Amino acid sequence: MANFQPCLQEGEDAEEARNKTTVTALYKALTSNDVDVVHLLLAPYLEWWFHGPPTHQHLNRLLTGAPPYDPSFKFVPLSIVAFGSMVLVEGFDDCRSVSWVHAWTVTDGIITQVREYYNTSVTVTRLSSPEIRSQSGNCQSVWQSKLADNESVPGLVLAL
Template identity: 70%
Template sequence: MRILTGSSSDDSSFTFIPHSIVAFGSTVIVEGDDKQLSVSWVHAWTVTDGIISQVREYFNTSVTVTRFGDTDGFSSPDLSISTCQSVWQSKLCDNKSVPGLVLAL
């Protein structure tokens, strides 16, 4: 955790305080922070048969969740007929200069 957050403290405790939870099919996005350490985080959980089967964790990173789909209902490698819709964006990193990434569903 010290490597990810840059904390020099020997205190290994970290409080996960979720501020928002949203689900897109089998993906659940949870965003929160630890004000004491000035750290924000986003978890992307994949849920399979009611069990969390995968966890992706991002610290001090702005995350945008985008849904890709085909406009004609058929799968096509031609991107000109695909749609790209931003469905969620992290809010806790707005006032910081942090890296950004796009999580495609």
């Protein structure tokens, strides 16, 4: 994680680049246990949504200190991509036994919302673009998780 840098996507605007930098800074702060930086990056009342087994609420336990916190669980991001204010991060634990996707919402440089998905295939579609609307409701994916085994895990669609 220490050397992980977000890749700028072709056509990515300045807001998306800033949002990816904010989320990357959060993962670095979590890895280095820099509580002050974590507090600067997260809204005081972070909106949280979780999909997965209750035993995999590692991020919630890490940020709140709620038991049973497992300090051995480490988030290893593999990819970070931004779509406007939403930043998607896909990764696994350091043992590569659990895949996860975090969908962060960044507002004015502060993370205001997170959606967590564990061992779940996530597909993101953009419903607001004119070309998708003109296809009579036919949604094209703009991003899909790569780590989850799409045949044996539940699949969810996020609409932007």
